[in-house]
Amino acid sequence: MLSLRGVRKRYGEREALALERFEAAAGEHWLVLGPSGCGKTTLLHLLAGLLSPSEGEIEVAGERLDRMNGARLDRWRGRTVGLVPQKLHLVPSLTVEQNLLLAPYLAGLAPEPARARALLADLGLAAKARARPAELSHGEQQRAAVARAVMNRPKLLLADEPTSNLDDAACEAALALLQSQANACGATLVVASHDRRAAARFDRQLRLGE
Amino acid sequence: MTLAGLSAAYLRARPLAAALNVVLLALGVATVTVLLLASRQIESRMLRDAEGIDLVVGAKGSPMQLVLSAVFHVDVPAGNIPLEEAKKLAAHRAVKKAIPLALGDSFRGFRIVGTTHDYAAHYGARLAAGRLWEAPMQAVLGAEVARATGVAPGARILGAHGIGAQDTEHLHDESPYVVVGVLEPTGTVLDRLVLTAVESVWEVHGTGGEPEDYQEITALLVRYATPLAAATLPREVNANPALQAASPAxxxxxxxxxxGAGVEVLRAFGVVLILAAGLSVFIALTQALEERRYDLAIMRMLGAGRGRLFALLVLEGFLLAAGGVVLGLALGHAATEALGMLLQARQQGRLTGLLWLPEELWIVAGALAVGLAAALAPALRAMRTEVAHALAEG
Structure with a gap:
């Protein structure tokens, strides 16, 4: 489902990521561990096709990302990958429900208001559907961002530092939510974190920068 | 969820900035629209009033004054001309038709014009009520005169000496006119005139009994018999020490x-307003862009291509411009209508805001183009958003 070979990402002289080999099968849950600055976010962005590698091969869901670009890559990403960025980045001028509906719209898929409502109800956000992101608590915002990431039933679900600034209970809940949502749409899950509390929930781990 | 809906949501999120841009653009569009509507209407009305009149002959003085007083009835005449000279000229072989005008009095601010039936016929006037005058001291009212004063056929009216404001001290109360008819609206200067026989004017001024050799009229409206007359007749008339010729055209x-110079200055002002609105749209979008880097990055993350982001920003510029255009046209037409009502009493024929000119499409196109151009640079920047960088930096 996912494989990287000899991937390097350089910014000028600085090497942000060097990864000889990483493979994940469909439906697996992976944790990418490592200190900050070790290239975890770069790896996620490479997997999402937001960055292209300086060298090496990246294959995700049967597509060679290092050979795709432009509008085709954008379209593929919108339909195949769901990303929960560290800072969540819900669109502030839209309601929570509109934020969810943005995903199929921008990916060029049919609008699915019923799915958006079901997901919001599932994640306990039904009452907040028409609220603006700024009116939500941090936990609610995170759930909304996860809902948006899985709106299009992605094959690959990525989350960047989902547990930062969370207490133990919230940390557990956030990871459980990601895993259950990944399972619900049969997606491969890759979570990047420097949080050792996360390690307990993942059998498969990739250590960077060690 | 559509791109336009998304653009609108962003505009709604900054209502003050959006309103400022729309209002600024609307003021510019309104200024240009008012100028266009007003100058077009005044021009076409003047052309209609002067249509078919090749030459005006009156007393020596400024030719402009002669045309203004005898054709458009907005200025006072410089003086009178001997009837005998006028008759000689009317019989000239280069003259196809000559209509005499005798001015001097007014009725509640509307001019009383001593003339012949030809004058009414020249503007294609038809009677709305009553009949045309058949003897001295009978008067026919233009449509606007009848509407404004409420006078109907059968009534007696008094002329006041002088053209312009009503002055009760100079009422000719010993010689009233009998209103015998009212004309239908013609859309020309005729609507604001009171027509009567030339003899009435002489009678009111106490020269009625004298022989015709001593009588005077104010001006003669001349239509040439041949185009060649334009080359010779004015010179011939001007050679006569009592006469002056002026071409209305x-x-x-x-x-x-x-x-035109004044109109140009005002129009330039309107254009400057429109351009300032464009600049303001540019600044607003550029500033908003800074706040929206993450939104734009997230949109790319969700599958939007660079073209979509470009379109999103351009659409915002377009929506602002369209709002400004709609509001501006409405304002411009309303202002012209209000101006028309305000000037109604003083102007012959009133301005209307209900007229729509094809040239307004140019204003619409111009304002939209300014809006789009203002959005262009921010849109290009939006297109180049570094997605991974923005998302990572958060």
């Missing part, structure tokens, strides 16, 4: 040129 063109 030439004098109106001169007048337009003089007013």
């Amino acid at each position: 030439y004098e109106s063109a001169r007048l337009f040129r003089m007013i």
Whole structure:
């Protein structure tokens, strides 16, 4: 489902990521561990096709990302990958429900208001559907961002530092939510974190920068 | 969820900035629209009033004054001309038709014009009620005169000496006119005139009993028999020490040129407003772009291509411009209508805001183009958003 070979990402002289080999099968849950600055976010962005590698091969869901670009890559990403960025980045001028509906719209898929409502109800956000992101608590915002990431039933679900600034209970809940949502749409899950509390929930781990 | 809905959501999120841009653009569009509507209407009305009149002959003085007083009835005449000279000229072989005008009095601010039936016929006037005058001291009212004063056929009216404001001290109360008819609206200067026989004017001024050799009229409206007359007749008339000839076409063109400079300045002002609105749209979008880097990055993350982001920003510029255009046209037409009502009493024929000109499409196109151009640079920047960088930096 996912494989990287000899991937390097350089910014000028600085090497942000060097990864000889990483493979994940469909439906697996992976944790990418490592200190900050070790290239975890770069790896996620490479997997999402937001960055292209300086060298090496990246294959995700049967597509060679290092050979795709432009509008085709954008379209593929919108339909195949769901990303929960560290800072969540819900669109502030839209309601929570509109934020969810943005995903199929921008990916060029049919609008699915019923799915958006079901997901919001599932994640306990039904009452907040028409609220603006700024009116939500941090936990609610995170759930909304996860809902948006899985709106299009992605094959690959990525989350960047989902547990930062969370207490133990919230940390557990956030990871459980990601895993259950990944399972619900049969997606491969890759979570990047420097949080050792996360390690307990993942059998498969990739250590960077060690 | 559509791109336009998304653009609108962003505009709603910054209502003050959006409103400022729309209002600024609307003021510019309104200014240009008012100028277009007003100058077009005044020009076409003047052309209609002067239509078919090749030459005006009156007393020596400024030719502009002669045309203004005898054709458009907005200025006072410089003086009178001997009836005998006028008759000689009317019989000239280069003259196809000559209509005499005798001015001097007014009725509640509307001019009383001593003339012949030809004058009414010249503007294609038809009677709305009653009949045309058949004897001295019978008067026919233009449509606007009848509407404004409420006078109907059968009534007696008094002329006041002088053209312009009503002055009760100079009422000719010993010689009232009998209103015998009212004309239908013609859309010309005729609507604001009271027509009567030339003899009435002589009678009111106490010269009625004298022989015709001593009588005077104010002006003669002349239609040439042949185009060649334009080359010879004015010179011939001007050689006569009592007469002066003026061409309505030439004098109106001169007048337009003089007013034109002022109109140009105002129009430039309107254009500057529109451009300032464009600049303001540019600044607003550029500033918003800074706040929206993450949104734009997230949109790319969700599958939007660079073209989508470009379109999103351009659409915002377009929506602002469209709002400004709609509001501006409405304002412009309303202002012209209000101006028309305000000037109604003083102007012959009133301005209307209900007229829509095809040239307004140019204003619409111009304002939209400014909006789009203002959005172009921010849109290009939005297109180049570094997605991974923005998302990572958060």
